[in-house]
Amino acid sequence: MTNRKGIFRPKHAALAVAILAAVPVTVSAQQQETGVLEEIVVTAQFREEKLQTTPIAITAFTAENLEVRGINTVTDLDQFVPNTVIQPLGAGWGSTMAAFIRGVGLGDNILSFEPGVPIYVDDVYMGRPQGAIFDLLDLERVEVLRGPQGTLFGKNAVGGTVRLISKKPTGEGGGSFSITVGSFNRIDARGSTDVTLVDNKVFARFSFSSKKADGFFDVLDYECVNGPGTLGDGGPGFAGYPGIVLGTQVAPGKGCVVDTLQDENVQSGRAAFRFLISDNVEFNLIGDVTNQRQKGPGDKYTIIDGTNGLNAAWNAAFVANVFGNDPNDEPVAWDSRFVTKDLYSNYSRYDDPLTHRSVPNINDLNHWGVSGTLEWKLSDTMRLKSVTAYRRWWNNFGRDSDGSPLPNNSTYDEGTHRQATEEIQLTDTTGGLDWAVGAFYYDAYDTNRGFDFLYPTFIYQHDSFDRQDTKNWAIFAQGTYHMNDKLSLTLGGRYTDDKKDATVYRADFPEIGGAVVINNQFVPTKATNTDVTASVDYRWSDTLMTYIKYSTGFKGGGFSPRPADPVQTEPFKPEKLKTLEVGAKSELMDRRLRLNGALFYSRYTNQQTFAQQCDPGTGGPGQPACINWFREVNAGKARIIGLEGEILALPVDGLRIEGSFGYVDYKLTDNEGNVLLFEGNGCDGSRCYPTRTPKFNAALGLQYEFGTGHGSLTPRLDAQYQSKIYFNTNNTGPQDAYTLLNGRLTWQAPDKKWEVAAYGNNLADKGYFNGKLSLVGFFGREQGNPGAPRTWGLTFKRSFE
Numbered sequence: 001m002t003n004r005k006g007i008f009r010p011k012h013a014a015l016a017v018a019i020l021a022a023v024p025v026t027v028s029a030q031q032q033e034t035g036v037l038e039e040i041v042v043t044a045q046f047r048e049e050k051l052q053t054t055p056i057a058i059t060a061f062t063a064e065n066l067e068v069r070g071i072n073t074v075t076d077l078d079q080f081v082p083n084t085v086i087q088p089l090g091a092g093w094g095s096t097m098a099a100f101i102r103g104v105g106l107g108d109n110i111l112s113f114e115p116g117v118p119i120y121v122d123d124v125y126m127g128r129p130q131g132a133i134f135d136l137l138d139l140e141r142v143e144v145l146r147g148p149q150g151t152l153f154g155k156n157a158v159g160g161t162v163r164l165i166s167k168k169p170t171g172e173g174g175g176s177f178s179i180t181v182g183s184f185n186r187i188d189a190r191g192s193t194d195v196t197l198v199d200n201k202v203f204a205r206f207s208f209s210s211k212k213a214d215g216f217f218d219v220l221d222y223e224c225v226n227g228p229g230t231l232g233d234g235g236p237g238f239a240g241y242p243g244i245v246l247g248t249q250v251a252p253g254k255g256c257v258v259d260t261l262q263d264e265n266v267q268s269g270r271a272a273f274r275f276l277i278s279d280n281v282e283f284n285l286i287g288d289v290t291n292q293r294q295k296g297p298g299d300k301y302t303i304i305d306g307t308n309g310l311n312a313a314w315n316a317a318f319v320a321n322v323f324g325n326d327p328n329d330e331p332v333a334w335d336s337r338f339v340t341k342d343l344y345s346n347y348s349r350y351d352d353p354l355t356h357r358s359v360p361n362i363n364d365l366n367h368w369g370v371s372g373t374l375e376w377k378l379s380d381t382m383r384l385k386s387v388t389a390y391r392r393w394w395n396n397f398g399r400d401s402d403g404s405p406l407p408n409n410s411t412y413d414e415g416t417h418r419q420a421t422e423e424i425q426l427t428d429t430t431g432g433l434d435w436a437v438g439a440f441y442y443d444a445y446d447t448n449r450g451f452d453f454l455y456p457t458f459i460y461q462h463d464s465f466d467r468q469d470t471k472n473w474a475i476f477a478q479g480t481y482h483m484n485d486k487l488s489l490t491l492g493g494r495y496t497d498d499k500k501d502a503t504v505y506r507a508d509f510p511e512i513g514g515a516v517v518i519n520n521q522f523v524p525t526k527a528t529n530t531d532v533t534a535s536v537d538y539r540w541s542d543t544l545m546t547y548i549k550y551s552t553g554f555k556g557g558g559f560s561p562r563p564a565d566p567v568q569t570e571p572f573k574p575e576k577l578k579t580l581e582v583g584a585k586s587e588l589m590d591r592r593l594r595l596n597g598a599l600f601y602s603r604y605t606n607q608q609t610f611a612q613q614c615d616p617g618t619g620g621p622g623q624p625a626c627i628n629w630f631r632e633v634n635a636g637k638a639r640i641i642g643l644e645g646e647i648l649a650l651p652v653d654g655l656r657i658e659g660s661f662g663y664v665d666y667k668l669t670d671n672e673g674n675v676l677l678f679e680g681n682g683c684d685g686s687r688c689y690p691t692r693t694p695k696f697n698a699a700l701g702l703q704y705e706f707g708t709g710h711g712s713l714t715p716r717l718d719a720q721y722q723s724k725i726y727f728n729t730n731n732t733g734p735q736d737a738y739t740l741l742n743g744r745l746t747w748q749a750p751d752k753k754w755e756v757a758a759y760g761n762n763l764a765d766k767g768y769f770n771g772k773l774s775l776v777g778f779f780g781r782e783q784g785n786p787g788a789p790r791t792w793g794l795t796f797k798r799s800f801e
Contacts, residue, residue, distance in 0.1 A: 036591045037648060042143055043165070045152065045478070046427050046436040047383075052585045055490065055537040055547035057146040057598045057644060059660075063139050063167070068703070069718060070744060070759050072190075072209075074119065074134050074162065079720040079740075080699050081144045082644035082662030085692045086117075086162070088133060090771040090785030091261075091299035092411055094397040095292060095365045096130040098771065101146050102602065103640050103664050103690040104159030104577060107727070107771075108610075111415070111446035111468050112502060112558030113632075116159040122166050122286055124371050124389040125155045127419045127444050127470070131367045131393040135268045135290070138192045138207035140167045146644070147579050147600060148553030150531025151478050151492035155442060158553035158577050168284065169203035169274040171196040174801050182759075182793025186213040186264075193800075197273075205272045215260030216789060217298035218345040219361075222338070222405050223248040224256035225347075231405055232323035232332035239457060240512075241322055244353050246405050259350070259361055262298040262788075267291045280377040285370070292365035300346060300769075301403035301783045302733075306335025308780025314455050319406060338404035343767045343786050348400035352407050354456060355511040359410045360398040367393035382428040392418040401452075403783060413450035419443065435479035442472040451509070460564050461509045462517070468502040472556075478533070485539070490549075492533040498556040499526045504569050518566050523559040527574045543587040552578050555608065562630040572632045575608045594648040604638040607668075609729050610691075635729075637670040640690075658701040666690050689726050692771075694737075696723040711749045718742045733774025733782045738766055755797040765790040 040051035040060050051060050059081045061071070071077060074097060078086035081101075089096040089107060096109040099117035106116045109130040119126040119134070126132045136142070142164055149157040175193030180186065192207035223230050223246075234243035249258045270288040277283060306315060311334060320331035338347050350361045369391035376384040394416045402408035425438040446468045453461035478492030502523045508514020535549035554576045563569045583598035611631040642664040649657040666689055689695075703716040723737045741764050746757040772784035 037587060037594050037650065040141075042141075044143055044145055044163070045480070046425055047434065052587065052594070052596075053537075053539070053545055055488075055535050055545070055549060055583065057581065057583055057600075059144045059146075059646065061142040061144075063141065066136055066139065066142065068714075068716060068744070068746070069701070070742065070761070072136050072211075074132065074136065074164075076136075077142065077144060077162065079718070080658075080660060080701075081146075082646065082660045083146065083642055083664050083693075083697065084144060084160075084662070085694070085697075085722075085725070087692070087770045088297060088785070089129075091297045091783075092399045092401060092773075094130055094363055094395045094413060094415060095133055097132045098692060099129065099159075099162065100690075100692045101144075101160035102600065102642055103666050103693040104602075104604075105692060106555075107691055108561065109415070110558075110561035111417075111448050111466060112500065112561060114155075114556055114558075116157075116555055118153075118155055118157050118161060120153060120161060120163045121288075121369075122164070122284075122371060123373065123387045123423065124369065124391070125153070125421055125442065126391070127155075127442065128417050128446070130415060131365060131395055131417065134164065135209045135211070135266065136164065137190075137209050137268050137270055137288075138167050138205070140165050146598075147549075147581060147602075148531070148533075148551045148577050150551060150553040151476050151494045151533045155440070155472065156474070156494075156496050156498070156529065156531065156554050156556070158555045158575065166270070166272065166286065167192075167205060169194055169205035169272055171200075171203035174799070176797060176799045178755075178795055178797035180793050180795040182213075183791045184214040184216055184263075186211075186791075186793055188212070201276055203274045205270075205274075207270045209266075209268045211264050211266050213264040215263035215295055215298075216344055217261035217300075217786065218257045219259035219261060219348050220256050220340065220345050221249045221258045222347045222349075224250050224258075226337075227327065229327045231326070233325055235321045235324035238318050238321040241354060241457075243324060244322055246323070246349070246353060249349070259295070259348075261296050261346075261361070262786075263295050265292065265294040282375045284373045284375075286373075287368070287370045289368040290365065292363070292367075294363050295361050296363045296397060296399055298344065298786045299348065299399065299401075299403065299783060300343060300786050301339050301781065303774075303776055303780070303782040304334060304336050304339055304403070305776065305780030306333050310455065310458070310778075311335070311780045314408075314458050318455075318457055323406070332406075334402065334404060334406050334408050338402075338406075344789065346403045347405060348403055349405035350398065350400050350410075352410060352453070354407050355461075355509055357412075357451065357511075358398075359400055359412050361400075363395075363397040365393060365395045367391075379428075381430075382426070385425040385427075387421070387423045389421045390419070391421075392416075401783075402781075407453070407456060409452075409454045411450065411452040413448060415449075416447045418445050432482040433479055434482075435477070437477045438475070440472075440474045440476070442470070444470040446470070453509070461512065461514070462564065463505075463507045463509065465505040466502065468500055468558075470498075470500050472496065472498045487539075488537050490533065490535045490537075494531045496529045496531070496554075498528070498574075500524070500556065500558055502559050504559065504563060506564065518563060518569065521566055521569050523569050523571055525557045525559070525571045527554075527556055529554045529574065529576070543591070544584070545586070546584045547582070549581045549583070550579070551581070552576065557608075558632070560629075560631050560633075564629060568629050568631070570631075572608055573606050573634050575604065575606045575634065577605075578603045592650045594646075596646040598644045600640075600642050600644075602640040602642075604640065605636075606634040607636065607638050608632055609635040611729070635668065638666060638668045638690075641665045654705045656701070656703045658703075659699060661696075661698045663696055664693055665695065666693065689731055691727055691729060692725060694723040694725045697721065708747075711747055714746045714748070716744045716746070718744075727769075727772040727784075728774055732776055733772045733784075735769045735772065735784075738768045740764075740766060740768075753799050753801075755795075755799070757795045757797075758792070759795070760790065760792045762788060762790045 177191040180188040234245040315333035323332040371389035474496040476494035506518035533551040537547035579602040581600040705714040769784035774782040
């Protein structure tokens with residue numbers, strides 16, 4: 001893989017280093033000195049429980065562990081969790097997170113989809129993966145739950161759940177401030193403070209984050225790099241379009257970089273207020289806001305095949321006539337001449353010379369929300385909890401999707417979302433029974449407005465405006481009966497009613513005399529579902545617990561994305577997942593070694609997956625040759641088998657070893673109706689693999705703290721390995737296996753008030769892709785979103801009592 005530093009091929013020995021994995025928790029200073037692992041408390045089952053006695057495959061991060069690893073956004077979490085991939089979705093999808101756990105997730109931002117792995121912030125469900133790339137701001141901990149959580153959380157979580165739990169105000173005062181400087185002119189600042197507003201009654205906590213960095217991806221001017229006139233001399237025109245000469249975008253001597261991609265400019269703030277109304281009643285009011293003003297993600301073309309049938313026809317009939325010949329008297333064509341030679345550049349041009357529409361290079365986001373949580377202690381054991389919340393965001397983003405100055409494919413989108421949620425939980429312990437009952441309500445309104453064109457005059461050029469109302473409600477109950485000190489039985493159930501009403505509009509560009517092709521078509525979808533969970537756990541000793549668990553989950557249906565005519569609004573059905581899991585949690589060597597593991601078997605039905613076809617068009621002069629259809633279909637049945645392992649060890653005082661390992665084996669067992677999947681390939685089960693799901697992923701972290709006489713010095717090295725991964729359902733254009741190395745060296749003053757850390761990410765400067773869109777068989781193109789090259793930085797932190 002080529003990048004700015006050349007070509008790097010890591011030795012296979014790096015894989016051996018990375019085949020272990022972490023229960024990423026932090027050991028306090030006292031526990032490090034005594035060599036005893038700390039107890040981690042989680043609230044995954046409505047009440048506080050020790051991580052090691054919770055019969056769920058769950059990874060917990062404390063705030064200190066997030067900091068020592070340099071994790072500050074949601075998309076960094078996947079490096080340390082088995083069978084989990086959480087990445088930015090990339091160009092063309094705005095500020096959207098793609099989260100997959102055990103082969104289940106969502107890799108799109110269309111409003112008809114709901115996440116397979118939802119994010120919860122302080123028990124508030126985030127209804128869309130778009131707008132969900134959160135800064136990990138002032139957190140107490142993060143919990144990542146793997147597998148269906150159908151009876152545990154507000155919305156139907158089919159693949160797993162990521163929970164962000166913020167620090168509560170305590171009135172104890174204190175806080176911290178840090179600033180980071182680094183490569184690509186990075187400058188970040190973070191801070192928090194805790195104050196008392198009314199003694200013993202009202203406390204507040206305020207926090208903020210600002211992150212700025214230049215883009216590491218260059219947009220080059222084609223004629224500046226390749227010589228004047230290489231974009232043609234302007235031809236006779238085509239079907240009413242005049243001949244066009246694009247020309248250079250830069251003045252002589254000004255360099256060939258005309259823009260950048262993949263910069264960062266995000267500011268976030270949070271205010272939390274805690275009211276102790278009485279000894280038994282507490283109310284927490286939280287507000288947060290995120291403002292993002294940055295350019296689009298890096299968008300690198302790796303293949304443009306001018307001999308592809310569609311490309312050849314469009315080049316011959318349209319491009320050659322509109323843009324004429326180059327200096328060698330060869331017709332201009334959309335082909336491999338627009339593939340740059342390095343990983344971090346392209347030849348994009350953010351305007352449309354045909355309609356003169358602007359396709360701005362932006363990825364802007366405003367996201368804010370407020371929530372109120374009432375906790376009422378009704379008796380010594382009974383608790384009532386109510387979480388009421390409102391959230392809203394808008395996201396505007398443009399993309400030159402063809403990687404060239406030619407008007408082949410561009411998109412511009414304006415997305416909005418607003419939601420109101422309410423969840424009520426009543427929990428109690430009666431004798432040997434811990435039980436919980438509750439109800440959940442979700443009401444959301446989404447819009448997506450914009451335009452896109454793909455091979456103008458051949459396929460389509462559309463204005464679009466989609467709207468959707470979503471209403472979801474559920475009731476649930478779960479109980480754990482402790483039959484004795486060792487054996488416990490858990491049963492739970494949830495009934496969900498899910499309804500979506502969408503309105504879809506498409507019109508050809510009026511600049512070229514287009515007409516309305518989908519006139520506000522109404523597409524309703526509705527589903528009800530009952531989920532169950534059942535588990536048995538047995539505590540063999542104080543340090544060993546095993547469990548067996550059965551759980552189900554589902555993801556609601558919607559209308560097929562990106563329709564180009566009324567027929568293409570055809571809805572898809574909900575998908576369902578059933579999982580049987582066997583797990584063990586243990587602590588050995590006088591609690592110096594923690595080993596956790598799980599083996600699972602899942603059955604998918606009506607799996608939602610991406611497909612593509614081209615419906616025949618009229619093919620006449622100036623008319624589309626076909627009508628492209630990017631579809632979402634229910635592919636049938638599949639089975640998933642997997643293994644997960646986690647380890648945390650303190651072999652000697654000061655030394656920590658953390659690791660994780662995940663394995664997933666997937667097979668499509670019944671492709672009902674022989675559905676044609678992406679690019680018309682029928683998946684036979686022996687070749688195809690779920691998107692964004694490596695067979696293997698692993699991580700290893702090593703850290704050693706030692707005193708210097710002037711405080712402590714802690715070097716740390718993290719290695720993360722990921723096997724081959726695919727980004728579409730017919731497994732073309734994979735990202736091959738790779739290993740990333742990150743390092744950090746931290747000095748802390750004796751009084752722990754000052755801290756300085758030097759870090760380096762992707763130390764080996766490995767070139768890789770976070771995502772790809774491979775359309776080689778159909779469109780003769782492949783493009784991807786490169787991950788960041790090697791970066792470095794220094795962080796200075798001051799803590800206050």
